[in-house]
Amino acid sequence: MTESVDVVVVGAGLAGLVAARELVRDGHEVAVLEARDRVGGRLLNEEIPGGGVVEMGGQWVGPGQDRVLALISELGLETFPTYDEGRYLTELAGGRSLHTGRIPRLSPLTLADIQQGQWRLDRMAARIPLEEAWRAPDAARLDGQTFASWVRRNFRTKGGRAFMGVLMQAIFAAEPEDVSALWAAFYIGAAGGVDALVDTTGGGQQDRIVGGSQRIARTMAEHLGDAVRLDAPVQGIAWTDEHVVVRTAHTRIRARRAVVALPPPLASRIHYSPGLPGDRDQLVQRMPMGRVIKLNVVYEEPFWRRKGLSGQVVSDRRPCGIVYDNTPPGDGPGVLLGFLEGRHADAAARLDPETRRRQVLSDLTSYFGPTARKPIAFLERDWAAEEYSRGCYGAFATPGTLTRFGPALRAPVGPLHWAGTETATRWPGYMDGAVESGLRAAREVAGTLTGAEGRARPSARS
Numbered sequence: 235m236t237e238s239v240d241v242v243v244v245g246a247g248l249a250g251l252v253a254a255r256e257l258v259r260d261g262h263e264v265a266v267l268e269a270r271d272r273v274g275g276r277l278l279n280e281e282i283p284g285g286g287v288v289e290m291g292g293q294w295v296g297p298g299q300d301r302v303l304a305l306i307s308e309l310g311l312e313t314f315p316t317y318d319e320g321r322y323l324t325e326l327a328g329g330r331s332l333h334t335g336r337i338p339r340l341s342p343l344t345l346a347d348i349q350q351g352q353w354r355l356d357r358m359a360a361r362i363p364l365e366e367a368w369r370a371p372d373a374a375r376l377d378g379q380t381f382a383s384w385v386r387r388n389f390r391t392k393g394g395r396a397f398m399g400v401l402m403q404a405i406f407a408a409e410p411e412d413v414s415a416l417w418a419a420f421y422i423g424a425a426g427g428v429d430a431l432v433d434t435t436g437g438g439q440q441d442r443i444v445g446g447s448q449r450i451a452r453t454m455a456e457h458l459g460d461a462v463r464l465d466a467p468v469q470g471i472a473w474t475d476e477h478v479v480v481r482t483a484h485t486r487i488r489a490r491r492a493v494v495a496l497p498p499p500l501a502s503r504i505h506y507s508p509g510l511p512g513d514r515d516q517l518v519q520r521m522p523m524g525r526v527i528k529l530n531v532v533y534e535e536p537f538w539r540r541k542g543l544s545g546q547v548v549s550d551r552r553p554c555g556i557v558y559d560n561t562p563p564g565d566g567p568g569v570l571l572g573f574l575e576g577r578h579a580d581a582a583a584r585l586d587p588e589t590r591r592r593q594v595l596s597d598l599t600s601y602f603g604p605t606a607r608k609p610i611a612f613l614e615r616d617w618a619a620e621e622y623s624r625g626c627y628g629a630f631a632t633p634g635t636l637t638r639f640g641p642a643l644r645a646p647v648g649p650l651h652w653a654g655t656e657t658a659t660r661w662p663g664y665m666d667g668a669v670e671s672g673l674r675a676a677r678e679v680a681g682t683l684t685g686a687e688g689r690a691r692p693s694a695r696s
Contacts, residue, residue, distance in 0.1 A: 236486045239263045241679055242478060243493045244468050244504070247275020248665055249653040250495030251454040252305070252672025253679075254461060260680050265487050266458065267480065269467035269622045273455040276617070276626055277665070279446035280530070283611050286562035287446040288530040288569055290615040291626065292665055293560075296440035298426055299666035301673065302450075306443060309453045313441040317559035318434040320542045323601055325549035326400075327393035336433070344393030351389045351398065352428050359423035364659040367420040368640035377637040381418040382410035396550040403575040404548075404556050405431060405663075406630050407524030412576075417631035424660050424667075434546065434558075438664060444563065447665065467622070470505040475648050491679045495653040495672065498629045498643075499523055500622065510647055517639035520632050521656065523625025525618045527574040527582055529554070529594055532611035536561045536568025538602050545570060547601050553578040554597040567610065570598060583616055590614070628663040629656045644674070649682075651675045 241257050243250045246268035254264045272278075278291040295302055295313060306313065324331045324338035331338035337345070362370045370376070376384070385398045402410045405421065425431045431438055443449060455462045463485075470481045471492060478492045494501050502518035509515070536559060538545050545559030553574055560571035572594060574582045582590050591612055598606040617626035631640075644657050653675040658667030 236479070236488050237265070238488045239265045240489060240683060241265075241491045241493065242267065242480045242487050242489045243495060244471075244480065245275065245495035245654075246270075246273040246451070246455060246462055246464075247495060247654075248277065248451055248668035249655060249672040249675070250275075250493065251451055251458070251462075252669050253493045253495060253653055253676045254458055255454055256673060256676035257679060258458065258461065260676075260683075262680070262683060264458075264461050265489070266462045267466040267468055267482060267487070268462065268464050271464050273462060273464070274448040274451035276623055277448040277451055278615065279448040280613055282530070282532045282562075282567060282569065282613070284566040286564065286566045286569075288532075288560055288562065288571075288613065289442070289447050290528055290530065290613065291447070291617070293442055293447045294439045295443070295665060296430075296438040297436060298430065299438070299661055299664065301669040302664075302666040305669055306450060309450065311449055311453065312444040314444055314563050315441055316434050316439055317536075317539075317561060318544060318546070320539065320544040322544050323547045323549070325547075325551045327391070327396045327550065329393070340393055344391045347389055347391040347394035348397050351385075351394050354388050355419070355422060356427045359419045359427065362416075362420045362423040364420065364424050366640070367416060368636045370416065370419070373416055373637050376419060377414050377416035377634055379415050380411050380633055381413045381415045384415040384418075385410055400548055400550050400555055401428070401432065403578070404573070407526035407573075407575040407579065407625070407627055408522075408630060409576045412522075412630070412632065414631045414633045414635060416636050420636070421630075421662060424658070424662055425664075438661075439558070450665070468504055470507065471650070472507045473648050473650060478649050489649075491649045491651065491682060493651045493653050493675045493679060495675070497523060497623070497625075497654055498656060499624055501652070501654075506650075510650075511642070513639050513642040514645075514647060517635065517642045520635040520639070521629040522632070523618070523623070523629050524627055525576060525579040525583075526626045527579050527590075527614055527616045528626075529572040529574070530560055530611075530613040531570045531572065531594070531598060531606075531609045532613070533568045533570070533605070533609055537605050538568070538570075541603075543602065545602075549597075549601075552597040552600065553582060554594050557598070557601065570602070570606070572598065579616070579618065583618065587614075646678060651678050
């Protein structure tokens, strides 16, 4: 049996659900096919002892992320601030600084190097045209080198270069050697600068969603009802200029248009008939996912706060080099959030779970003292091991990708439209970028389905 709808959306992450929601509002019949047994994609809540919730996937929103903030408000959800009081710990280039302001106590030469290097990076990022990064001034030169090469030319101190290495791991869950300098500049420009990306208060990590970020996806899915089909991995898409037929193991759905709301590497694993144009295929071959293991370590209470510590750490010395206070609101347990990113995730994934746990607790103990060795729960999620994610936080472009194949990132192919946070022009990699991409894809599709003929079903059930 072949079912017939107006639009098929592949993927029930934030981008796909937003696209489906907009199209349903426009009066179109939509089917959303999700490979997992849940909605949310790279958003995932998990309960901790005491009944609180932490996020094992994407979690933060902040100033300037207007689209996701509007969605949260429209859905009747609320946010609360990330804990950002007390002293911060920075370990960089052999130094260790416990400081109250955002600027650590490092050598004047290192601080000056970081300041001038960040100024150059922000200035370069501000010149990137976000809709067409490949048309940026010096695009070919930037795209022809890794971000590591750019850092070596623009930072003079060991501490300055170490800072940028930790920054790239935190932003992309990858190494500076992996990422195109043009992509890095575009990504930073799309957020409004380095500070917007790395700051807590006033930056991209300012707020969280009460009850966990997956509530955004769950609430939209509830509104869409039976349109959302779980446990339905898409195996193939046959397409012509007029329609698509999307195939899973158990069903075939015919539609006039499809929105593929998956990260580029996952979108490339679907069998397309006919095959996709060469530029699109070459593009997705050059956009790997980052690699991260996310950790929520739960304690009886947030003991670090009694010591006057914020719970925030930046370290180039230890594998678990980025840490936040991830305690839910209320009087329940305390939670430290840690990340193993890039090469650290590579190494940690090869360890058995108990050895990895000991390593992480050793790192936290070095930051917060012996109490950190005694959690009441230890939650981890290796996103590279997720069959329908294959990495996090998102895909990034390797050198040469944008200038050769960048226009294929968002361009529809016949009836096929592309969504996902990687296709956003503002805040790619964040929830706000996913919302932007879903809205854009819905507009594209709606523009092709106007009028009585566009709204008609492509065929009856057969």
